[in-house]
Amino acid sequence: MSRGGYTGKVLRVDLTAGKVSSLDTSTYEQWGGGHGMGSAIFYDLCTDKTVDGFDPKNVITIMASPLSGTAAPAVAGRTEVQAIGVQGYPVGWFTRSGFGGRFSGMLKYAGWDGIVVEGKAANPVWIDVRNGDVQIRDAKGVWGLDTQETQEEIWRRVRGTGDGDWVSLGESRDSGRTTQRPAVVTMGRVGENLSRTAALIHDAGNGAGQGGFGAVFGSKNLKAISVIGTGGVVIADPIALMDARTWVSAYTLSGNIDHYKPASPPKGMPLAAGPGSATLVYGPKDQASAPQGCLGCIKSCRARWQSGKSNGSSCIDIAYYMGWDKKAHVAVTQTTLDAGDMAQRAGINVYELNAAIIWLVTLNKMGIVGRGKQIESALPYETVGSTEFVKALIDSIQDRTDVGADLADGVARCAEKWGRYEQDTKTGICPLQYWGYSQHYDARTEVEWGYGSMLGERDVNEHDFNNLCYWLPSLAAMAGTEPAISAKEMAAIMGEKLLPYADPTMIDYSDEGIYSESMVKLVAWHRHYGRFWKQSILYCDWAYADLFNVYGPDGRGCSPEAEPKFLNAVTGGTMTFEQGMEIGRRIWNLDRAIWYLQGRTREMEVLAAYSYETPAVPGSQANSAIPTYVPALENGEWIYKNVTGRSLDRAKVEAWKTKFYAFEGWDTATGAPTRKTLESLDLGKVADDLETASKLGK
């Protein structure tokens, strides 16, 4: 039992019965927190895992970690959501989505390690958590509002007019006081309309975007969850924690201000990237702003703007429309920020908008979608890049009008309904590369992204290798500059840091390497690391894993030392990095078992046809026009190789899958986990359940 970090209780709300109770965290502490805990709780409480995501029997878990709410850097504000999703195609797999901000911290201050929501309320409700006092409240006056209006209304209801003074949460002197606004997570109107594009939004720019969890909320008649807490998170060894934070600041811009050097790449993901780095690259250069950061963050990678639009939004939230804005107006304008803001207020998954715009604009150019065309649409396609166009598109999805009537069910099902899914995902004009999710990074070039997505259930959205094995060399190539680190040295770092496999050839993205055993190890490492350290302990994807860092000794980043250092300072434990990786493997296998109970087969684990049939050309499926350079080991030499134009060989991918299944201890014929593997992970009961369902691997 940990001496710090956990509160000891998970809130459990049964909306059908209108009942509030709790679970003991101690039952689930073995899973770490976040996703691991959420999957395990889901496994126990959702007894029929074949139900549809819209079914009241679906169970949604919204989980903090022992580090939530603490001074551990770039981790304390993240929250993980798990449930059977409704976005995945052709099956709404059990899935996950994370969001930043301060919700998980506030949950901990209120005394909770997470929230589980079951059933369906008879009428629209919102859940009001004030420390240990939890009420299910009528959502009249809140249902129908956009995500910003919802939060402002709930703040009014919970803490009054917001004059910033101390407010007591109870009647007595010691009830607990706060100056803070409640932390609210909410769906927008698209969730009320059960659109599969519906996200969950928190504050201005934090979103659990993928999976359609906004619609899962909607299917439960749940508008929002509000949390305000006045307690604290006990730290087992606070001196060690604050010393660790001082130690890690040497790897960040704030710890190196007087000898600042740009991170590599300079924006976005790296721990060493500076404040605002997730946003300033996408916003209008002449607009004043300041950084905006999640709870306890040491980077503060978002921004807050003079226009007040897209505050706190990062990356694709704004970037989904930036390319179109730039094309129409030469430079990035206010339109980009307006587009991000509209998507956040509507509560729409911007990746669905990303794919929809690429696809529809192409179909319009082809004369298939438009006024008087085969697919009738009055949207102003000729003005794409304008605020007018993106507003019309978002409104159509919110109101289920025009193409929105079909797009509201997600891009994949819209394409299926129009009879275009097969052909358009074969040519790639509909860029849904994995499980009906918009291409994010290209499976053809950056294979660990594609393979991880294919073997999982969604776009992985984990940038650990994308940062170093794509952006670093590709940006350098584009600028004609020396990469900050050679491919050989990068491979050496990987060989040191990617425990337990510690094999430099893991980042060989050559045409042979991408089908090799080394790539098996990279993908396995990535799944296990992601499942535990990132999605369960909740270390932010935009700081960790810190493998190469411009401020580190010989470029060595602070991983894998940092991850266990902060965790153990908070909990008083002695976990090693490798032990965490093993828990990650356990969580990965539990998720795998759930997918097999849902009907997963080996045959379903394929990428979209265009991955095999068309070459990767910059700008075709994504807005990026950057050619892809990746590390490759060729003729015994490490180089950064231009793999633009590559496509995958179907037979070789299948052979690689067999290698992967064998490595993970799964049935190579079906991909299902075997009893031997599950029992070795203390998941014997899961093996029994798979056997009962005739899904157990042999």
Added chain:
Amino acid sequence: MKGTDMHEPVKKGGGTTSATAVMSRRQFVGGVGAIGAGAVFGGVFVGGFMLPDKVLAIPASKGYLLVDTMKCSGCDSCMLACSTVHHGQANLSLSRIQVETDPFAAFPEGIVQQQCRQCPFPACVEACPTGANHVDTANGNVRTVEVSKCIGCERCIAACPFTPARVLWNNDEKHSQKCDLCTDTPHWSEDGGIGGKQACVEFCPVKAISFSEEIPAQSDASGYQANLRKDSPVWAKLGFPVSDSGAMSPAPPAPAVAATATPAPGK
């Protein structure tokens, strides 16, 4: 309340910069209360004063926190650090600096950093009936609460003229507390206090809080707000405004980079 009223009338509006001005306690509290603790007549600073019959010098603090709300990212690292180093738990409600964020507001609005001002004429010290809230002359005259003497009357909290009150109630340990410039931080390996380090300053990742030995101007809030951006070697480079008003400077000319760079051969 302790003490008795003094009767010497105050010299108002005299524009004096004298180190001594004579006034009654009621006039002091009333006058100060009207325009904010620490403010003086006509905005003129007085470092200390003498009362007839009794010397009641309130020596000025030797340290102050200055903040820059145009730099602050609202990450609350200062609040987490403050509560952790003082109490061994991360707890926003125990933090002696409060940051409040409206995530939807337009820059430069939307974030306020509410630090204790170590007022030259501290109403919280004045209000305390037991001397718990006092000037710690052994530690740079920081205004702080001696916890063992606190009887929980909360007069100090009520007396603070600022919103939110800079003195706060610790509902765990049942006493009031306030910023002591990290004089008493048992859960930190650094030496705190005046002459030492302050956790909020050290752990702010954007350096939006600074420590000053100079007494800030007292007439309004601006004395405690500083432009901590303009002297930063990186702030403008990162794309943020460094002006006092928060407005962007005119854009520098675009760097001379070829529109299509020839990619370097693979290395």
